[in-house]
Amino acid sequence: MRDKLGDMNEQIESVPGTARGRRPGPGSTRQAVIDAARTRFAADGFTATTIRLIAADAEVDASQVMQFFGSKDELFAAVMAIPSSALELFSTAFEGPDEHLGERVVRAHLRAWEGAPKDSEPLMAMLRGAIVNEKASAQLADFIQSRLLDGTRGNAGADAALRAGLASSMLVGIVTSRNIIGVPTLVAADTEDLVAVLAPAIQQILVPQPMAWIETGNGA
Amino acid sequence: MRDKLGDMNEQIESVPGTARGRRPGPGSTRQAVIDAARTRFAADGFTATTIRLIAADAEVDASQVMQFFGSKDELFAAVMAIPSSALELFSTAFEGPDEHLGERVVRAHLRAWEGAPKDSEPLMAMLRGAIVNEKASAQLADFIQSRLLDGTRGNAGADAALRAGLASSMLVGIVTSRNIIGVPTLVAADTEDLVAVLAPAIQQILVPQPMAWIETGNGA
DNA sequence: CCTTAAACTCAACACACGTTGAGATAATTA
DNA sequence: TAATTATCTCAACGTGTGTTGAGTTTAAGG
Structure with missing residues (x-):
């Protein structure tokens, strides 16, 4: 789920010999995680907010949050930057x-x-x-x-x-x-x-x- | 341990037929728990402070903290009263x-x-x-x-x-x-x-x- | 086709937490 | 002494946490 991107799929210039596998996506799920995390952190604070809750809000598995941000602290750091x-x-x-x-x-x-x-x-x-x-x-x-x-x-x-x-x-x-x-x-x-x-x-x-x-x- | 009271042991008037067992102590350990909790809560906040840490500071078993105050919330309530x-x-x-x-x-x-x-x-x-x-x-x-x-x-x-x-x-x-x-x-x-x-x-x-x-x- | 790599899912680990209950020790009275 | 009550200790339960690793699916080459 959550791979309903499709939009904004800019064509990638294929430089042969450099990248072989699947292209990195537009990061829409990553953004969804950030949005969910921002709301949760702002509403409930750091300790009361759990990775599992954020993942549920973003309709994503909890382990993917870890794969993206490495740890709860890094996710928090990515969220709290001054706009x-x-x-x-x-x-x-x-x-x-x-x-x-x-x-x-x-x-x-x-x-x-x-x-x-x-x-x-x-x-x-x-x-x-x-x-x-x-x-x-x-x-x-x-x-x-x-x-x-x-x-x-x-x-x-x-x-x-x-x-x-x-x-x-x-x-x-x-x-x-x-x-x-x-x-x-x-x-x-x-x-x-x-x-x-x-x-x-x-x-x-x-x-x-x-x-x-x-x-x-x-x-x- | 921590039963080094002895002091302030006012003599209790023994009204026969009412109380039979051991007299309640002066509550010195209870006070020690409150003191330790106050310091910890003030320094680290509510969630970061654990019952086990407070108990260790007061040189008391964690379960005794529960026996005294019933729950972490009640202990916190006993501590945060405005002086x-x-x-x-x-x-x-x-x-x-x-x-x-x-x-x-x-x-x-x-x-x-x-x-x-x-x-x-x-x-x-x-x-x-x-x-x-x-x-x-x-x-x-x-x-x-x-x-x-x-x-x-x-x-x-x-x-x-x-x-x-x-x-x-x-x-x-x-x-x-x-x-x-x-x-x-x-x-x-x-x-x-x-x-x-x-x-x-x-x-x-x-x-x-x-x-x-x-x-x-x-x-x- | 096969290979590579990203995106994603699932199941579990190890740990710390608050909390519980049974039992040991100590003090006081009958 | 025996009975009773307070104080305290020990071992564990159940739950939720952050985190990990193995495996699956999907896109993009070669």
Whole structure:
């Protein structure tokens, strides 16, 4: 089963003397496995997701999953890559005046994590897997560390990286509470309400405003 | 082994005709199991922690853990209760002028999650377990939902619960990035630097300040 | 035809897990 | 002493896991 490809079967130039046997297929089953794995990993996390379940979802034998990816970890690694659409989202979020930086970043974050499944599932898989899987942890750390940093341009001081990491961590915390933990109030809240409350705070982090009556408490 | 109690063996009033056999011990082994479980759950999460490992740490047979707690889930439930010291921390954080509310809340959060192991381990166990275990998820959701809400007193509007939940989620996100994911910049940062950057933002969330040049973006 | 190689199926291995039950040891009372 | 109850040990069960290897089917040469 699952060999119902037929479409997209581009003709292969037959260079004689090089390849003899059957040509590698278009990898449609491999893609089906990746899709199933992405959904499962995002929904149930790394340990709760089993190879057998993924194989069943993809209508494939479990051993074929192993043959394709070698191990559960490698399959997970293939699934949790940050989608380019999410990266573009953040690149464009920093274009424009600083006045609305916070709002744009908040919107980009929420869209990346809560948008179309194809875009958000790898991120959710990373987030859920980060508790158990080292690779997910490292990749998520890199994501948090560097994504926002690109955008903290001229106005950034020496602590730009810290501020970027904090803002990103905070927004990841929001997504965790809303989509993984399931805090009722946050689940029920409208996206626009979230933006309204979060944007000024993130703005405060990224483009610090001196507020006379707030002491930083940094007296070391 | 592990019956080295002896101490604190208060004399039991022997009411004749009621109890005949051996007296229940002081529960020192039970406590040893709880301690070992707390540390393991906080460090490795729910699924990665095994009954056999906990039993080995406590120098106890695995079946005795079952006899005490019935199941792994019940053991976890006994371990992840929010320590009263953390609750007190948040209660006192709201006493005082609104001007420094953000800073006090940030400090209370960081101290609760990163303070003494005995206090922070249950919270870390909850956080790590929330991905897999429903009870941890529910309890953490309740924690996020209600803890900060107590303190949003008179100045709170209708969206006080939302603001409280968002602020708490953000701070949980910081702790997650710093102590679980391990984002380098946040790990390296000094606590005082974190407070300096975070306090104004949390203040902004809890006690919203109208800032003329920031639009809320709420146009619904 | 035969050969090669990919795609796929089937059955099982070895292991670790949570959990169970029977029994040994220790403490307390009659 | 004998009886009773708590504490603890030992050996195993059943299940599900990731993983392996042998074998079958299908496509593409020679």
